[in-house]
Amino acid sequence: MSTETVTINRLGSGGDGIAAGPDGPVYVPFTLPGETVAIARVKNHGTVMSTSVASPDRVSPACHHFGPDGRNGACGGCSLQHAGETLYHAYKRGLVVDALKSKGLTPDVAPLVIARPGERRRMVFTARKTEKGMLLGFNQASSHHIVDIDECPISSPGIVSRLDAIRLVADALATDSQGFRLTVLETLSGLDLAFEGIRKIGDKQRRAVTECVLSMRGIARVSNDGEILIEPQKPQIDFGGVPVIPPAGGFTQATKQAEEAMASLVLDHLDKAKRVADLFSGSGTFALRIARTARVHAVEGDEKALQALDHASRHAQGLKPVTVEKRDLFRRPLMASELKVFDAVVFDPPRAGAEHQCRELARSGVKKIAAVSCNPVTLARDLSILAAAGYRITGVTPIDQFLWSSHVEAVATLEK
Template identity: 45%
Template sequence: MNHDVEIERLGHRGDGIAPGPIYVPRTLPGEAVQGAVVNGQMLDPRILRPSPHRVRPPCPHYSACGGCSVQHADDGFVAKWKQEIVHTALAAQGLDAEFRPMHTSPPQSRRRAVFSGRRTKKGVLVGFHARASNAVTNVPECTLLDPELLRVRPALEDIVRIGSSRKGELDLTVTAASEGPDVFVTGGKPLDMALRAELGAIVGRHSLSRLTWDTELVAMRTAPTVDFDGITVSPPPGAFLQATVDGEAALRASVREAVGNAARIADLFAGCGTFALPLARGAEVHAVEGLVPLTEALTEGWRRADGLKPVSADVRDLFRRPLLAEELNRFDAVVIDPPRAGAAAQIDQIAASNVPVVAAVSCNPVTFARDAAALIRAGFRLDWVRVVDQFRWSVHVELAARLSRGHIGA
């Protein structure tokens, strides 16, 4: 039995929500739709009255691929929706702030992606999962990825062909590096001598910079590097990096503005040095990260760079052992870019410290708002927020913000 419903709003996963609630994927507020409803979902809606914000999706794989969620909406609608997600998260904590102009990364700019690879009866399949499915969709013309990541697909197919079990699935993390694609594979066959030799040949044949199999380096033509505002760093295999060079630059500019003239800065959850190393052009920086390989990459990047002030690095689990208030008191500003769960324990210590400025970066507006509220209760004010959309056409929202107390100038 078909139902006629009208979409009232979008949920946090990008689905349209009609009264009931009924969840209808890839619809927009104000649209009238018709279809069968099963367990509160209308999975195959017919659009009876389209929204004026509906557009033709630019990607030919959009209907089958689950990588993007809102390509059917125009850019203005998506930008406003993502800003509203942050507004709503702040309002839930009783907060408001000045919103700086939003920054959105352009199409074909994602420099890092995790492909799925499977062997099939007819050969191999490399792509992304279909929406809410384990099925893998081929994506030869993805409009999201840097073209360098698409050019590496023949190499990934070769890797899947020889390295995947018949029923298994490989995760292939590919990062665009200056020296050629850096590939990190998990879920494959055990790495014996024969497989190592075949994989090594793929590295040479397809000009990969490095191939890593789970925890083992298979082959490296030359160490892959990335550029952090003119500072060269060689990240470890599978390392976290900001999704786009463009978005990273926008976040870095926001962080630099937030810390201002601070002479001593603590960079918490510092990764490979995305913020710490460029900030060291004007300040002494103490970088804290929980993973040894990331810290080693940051330190080596600092050693090789010219003109940087001292950067110290500490390997420390900030969830279990946050920097204490008395340790933080020697800094003029703190930069913090935690995982999606936020950093409640570390925020409590910042709140108890004398630190006057916090430059916050977050990929989760809900946990950001929670942590910001804790700082505000301790006397901080939320000066401004800037949404940075590195995950174009997806439901993910990233932001940078400045929190301060006392009489430190903005």
């Protein structure tokens, strides 16, 4: 370990400040461009010891768990609470712009659709049972240490206000001191608690969690590794006026506000389409909205998500026909010959993107495509495949739904 003084030049893709070191870039968390800091350096990672020049863009963090001096340790849930809005918004948009430029793409990129505190309806916590009680919070960055939280400004008030109740349910279910994950989704009918990694749950734990949940209000469902343990009410979310019961632990967009922004962009682009393929459809975020005006074929590899979509479409009124297909689009994308019956396609893949599917789209005659992505790097790769085949990128909109993190969503629209 060495001690040295460095000047931060820029923010990296993970949110750390980056300084130029003698052997390459040095990554310094909790710093901003223009700051001069003394650091303790180990290889290419620096820890701030003192700051001699602070950035005018620096602001006070919104949460007392944030940063190296955070309560109970430096919470790893956020990385950029110290950045003012102007710098932060430019950084988020820049992640998308830079990824596109790396592939030679220079389309119009709209201003960032911003996120606000208190919007997150889905939170993924880490937890562990100890002799002193249940730890519930987030891992410290690059560590297994759990920062036990009592506040979280990014989370919805409906989750933050129930942290003690969530701890009680976790304590009733945990069988040992091993750590586990807990996804909390705020639904219209209560909190949906999806545990992952609690081993050897027996009758004792099942009885305890049942008694615990029935003694309180506001818990709709509790599951572990997809197995429903108790469900006082069906958890329900809304996709454009269509009620959906998501599978236990299933994917949903983290904020309703970002979901609505993405859906609006997709629907506007596919406005006059009559037959649409929704690829990587999940439980119907886009398919059920599109079905108000067009026939939809939804394709998804997760059977439970597809069942939720199918059930919702069958019980909703005012929708055009919706067909579903279980298919691994990474291994078996829809071929160009299968795509010829559609006049528009929307795809929303995981972080790995949709490379193989885009190669088939590039060979197809589909006139309009809406690409939704949570990873600017793979989005840029996928768009470059389509652009090389003659598709014109008509717009790209970055969307923030993971406030104060380095993650950004984007919706790109294309025509041929």
